[in-house]
Amino acid sequence: ERGEMAKSTQLIDNEVFRAYATYTAIVLLKMMLMSLITAYFRITRKAFVNPEDTASFGKGESAKKFLRTDPDVERVRRGHLNDLENIVPFVGIGLLYALSGPELSTALLHFRIFTGARICHTFAYLIPLPQPGRGLSWAVGYSVTFSMAYKVLKTAWLL
Amino acid sequence: ERGEMAKSTQLIDNEVFRAYATYTAIVLLKMMLMSLITAYFRITRKAFVNPEDTASFGKGESAKKFLRTDPDVERVRRGHLNDLENIVPFVGIGLLYALSGPELSTALLHFRIFTGARICHTFAYLIPLPQPGRGLSWAVGYSVTFSMAYKVLKTAWLL
Amino acid sequence: ERGEMAKSTQLIDNEVFRAYATYTAIVLLKMMLMSLITAYFRITRKAFVNPEDTASFGKGESAKKFLRTDPDVERVRRGHLNDLENIVPFVGIGLLYALSGPELSTALLHFRIFTGARICHTFAYLIPLPQPGRGLSWAVGYSVTFSMAYKVLKTAWLL
Numbered sequence: 047e048r049g050e051m052a053k054s055t056q057l058i059d060n061e062v063f064r065a066y067a068t069y070t071a072i073v074l075l076k077m078m079l080m081s082l083i084t085a086y087f088r089i090t091r092k093a094f095v096n097p098e099d100t101a102s103f104g105k106g107e108s109a110k111k112f113l114r115t116d117p118d119v120e121r122v123r124r125g126h127l128n129d130l131e132n133i134v135p136f137v138g139i140g141l142l143y144a145l146s147g148p149e150l151s152t153a154l155l156h157f158r159i160f161t162g163a164r165i166c167h168t169f170a171y172l173i174p175l176p177q178p179g180r181g182l183s184w185a186v187g188y189s190v191t192f193s194m195a196y197k198v199l200k201t202a203w204l205l
Numbered sequence: 206e207r208g209e210m211a212k213s214t215q216l217i218d219n220e221v222f223r224a225y226a227t228y229t230a231i232v233l234l235k236m237m238l239m240s241l242i243t244a245y246f247r248i249t250r251k252a253f254v255n256p257e258d259t260a261s262f263g264k265g266e267s268a269k270k271f272l273r274t275d276p277d278v279e280r281v282r283r284g285h286l287n288d289l290e291n292i293v294p295f296v297g298i299g300l301l302y303a304l305s306g307p308e309l310s311t312a313l314l315h316f317r318i319f320t321g322a323r324i325c326h327t328f329a330y331l332i333p334l335p336q337p338g339r340g341l342s343w344a345v346g347y348s349v350t351f352s353m354a355y356k357v358l359k360t361a362w363l364l
Numbered sequence: 365e366r367g368e369m370a371k372s373t374q375l376i377d378n379e380v381f382r383a384y385a386t387y388t389a390i391v392l393l394k395m396m397l398m399s400l401i402t403a404y405f406r407i408t409r410k411a412f413v414n415p416e417d418t419a420s421f422g423k424g425e426s427a428k429k430f431l432r433t434d435p436d437v438e439r440v441r442r443g444h445l446n447d448l449e450n451i452v453p454f455v456g457i458g459l460l461y462a463l464s465g466p467e468l469s470t471a472l473l474h475f476r477i478f479t480g481a482r483i484c485h486t487f488a489y490l491i492p493l494p495q496p497g498r499g500l501s502w503a504v505g506y507s508v509t510f511s512m513a514y515k516v517l518k519t520a521w522l523l
Contacts, residue, residue, distance in 0.1 A: 057304050058304050058305055058306065058360060058361060061363060063304075063361075064361040064362070064363040065363045065364075067301040067304075067305070067357055067360075067361035067363075068357075068358060068361050068362055068363050068364055070297055070298075070301060071298055071301060071354045071357045071358050071361075072358075074293075074294040074297050074298055074354070075294075075351075075354055077290075077293075077294065078290075078291075078294050078347065078350065078351070080290075081290060081291075081347070095283065096280075096283075096333065096339075098333050098334070098335055098336050098339070099336055101335060101336065102336070121414075124413065124414075126290065130289060130290065130293065130448060131395075131396075131398075131399060131444065131448065132396075132399075133293075134293060134392075134395075134448065134451075134452060134455075135392040135393075135395065135396050137293075137297045138388055138392050138455045139388075139389055139392055141300075141459075142385040142388060142389060145375050145376050145381075145385075146376055146385070147376065174414065174416050175416070176416055176419060177416050177417055177419065177420070180414075180416070188396065188399070191396065192393075192396070195389045195392070195393055198385055198386075198389045199386060199389050199390075201376060201385075202376060202381075202382040202385035202386050202389075203382070203386055204379060204382040204383045204385075204386050205383075205386055216463050217463050217464055217465065217519060217520060220522060222463075222520075223520040223521070223522040224522045224523075226460040226463075226464070226516055226519075226520035226522075227516075227517060227520050227521055227522050227523055229456055229457075229460060230457055230460060230513045230516045230517050230520075231517075233452075233453040233456050233457055233513070234453075234510075234513055236449075236452075236453065237449075237450075237453050237506065237509065237510070239449075240449060240450075240506070254442065255439075255442075255492065255498075257492050257493070257494055257495050257498070258495055260494060260495065261495070285449065289448060289449065289452065292452075293452060296452075296456045300459075
């Protein structure tokens with residue numbers, strides 16, 4: 047199976063690409079976890095947004111009172127959206143960066159710092175930690191993506 | 206044209222990658238369709254969010270009444286956001302999965318189930334179907350992406 | 365460094381791929397800029413959403429009044445979400461398109477028009493320009509992504 051793949055592409059045999067694949071899978075799984083946390087808070091706080099989701103709590107007015115916003119649910123949702131806004135650029139620019147021929151050690155440094163920063167960001171958002179905890183972890187991840195984008199544009203530039 | 210491409214990469218000649226390209230284009234087009242459905246409901250329900258969008262309905266107070274939320278518009282927007290939250294991980298992890306050397310039949314199974322589940326999810330959200338219709342279609346797509354991430358991490362693991 | 369990379373993959377030596385990398389980095393950086401603009405408006409308008417973000421303005425009621433929505437902040441956030449909805453499909457479908465063997469001139473035309481349209485869209489949203497300025501720039505970017513998806517499906521089709 048790896049043999050046949052190797053004939054058409056050795057991407058996955060490239061160490062930088064393997065590192066990219068590992069960290070990208072980790073941060074995307076972390077982002078997907080936010081859906082489960084949202085569902086957990088929606089169910090425990092009984093705070094839903096779709097009428098059909100409250101049908102199991104009874105009919106009419108008795109179910110309608112669960113159609114409400116809850117501060118904990120909204121907090122997780124903001125964390126999820128912030129993940130989308132920051133992890134999407136990491137995945138896209140990171141792929142190009144991994145294909146732009148960086149040193150393995152430099153690439154690992156970028157991927158590790160970004161992943162660590164986004165995990166810290168999630169804890170800072172959900173606990174929540176006092177500022178500038180969340181702000182700093184956001185800025186670190188942002189800077190890593192920016193640094194990778196600089197390397198991509200320097201290597202690939204063709205306008 | 207294909208000849209020159211083939212010299213530098215045979216990715217597109219790899220059957221698993223072709224399947225990935227096909228299903229990724231389909232789910233991304235499906236996600237893009239949500240923008241058109243939102244626009245359709247905004248126009249037919251006359252429910253806008255930007256003052257400049259209501260200028261054609263007249264000036265001042267007569268236009269201002271169309272700056273409102275509408276349950277149908279909000280429903281499509283939630284479906285669109287749910288697509289972003291779930292299709293982004295599929296596209297990112299799916300690419301790495303396609304490059305990790307899976308059997309074509311296994312890969313097709315993953316891509317087909319995910320795509321079917323997300324199409325079902327959209328219908329379940331927009332009709333709307335009673336639960337657990339939407340919940341189940343969401344969970345099926347989620348599980349497929351999780352299964353692909355497992356294969357990626359097993360193949361590429363380099364921390 | 366490029367030497368070792370070249371052994372495992374020449375993707376970055378392919379001109380169409382280099383053009384894709386350049387324009388993808390540019391539109392993703394443009395999307396990331398929306399975070400900074402949101403932060404700028406949140407701070408200058410003193411309009412926050414997380415209680416921990418207003419702690420530096422004092423305690424209790426004096427800080428609570430800054431937990432509010434502001435029209436300028438909400439406008440940037442809508443522009444940011446619209447970027448996510450449109451730039452994610454461009455990045456995903458664009459990668460497959462770049463690997464599907466298009467002519468360099470055709471590919472450049474697609475990438476340039478999309479990037480120009482999204483930059484126009486941001487200006488149209490933030491100034492704001494009267495409609496159909498924003499609507500047209502959205503439709504142009506949408507059509508480019510659709511055209512690339514057509515080429516991808518024609519080349520890769522394997523269901």
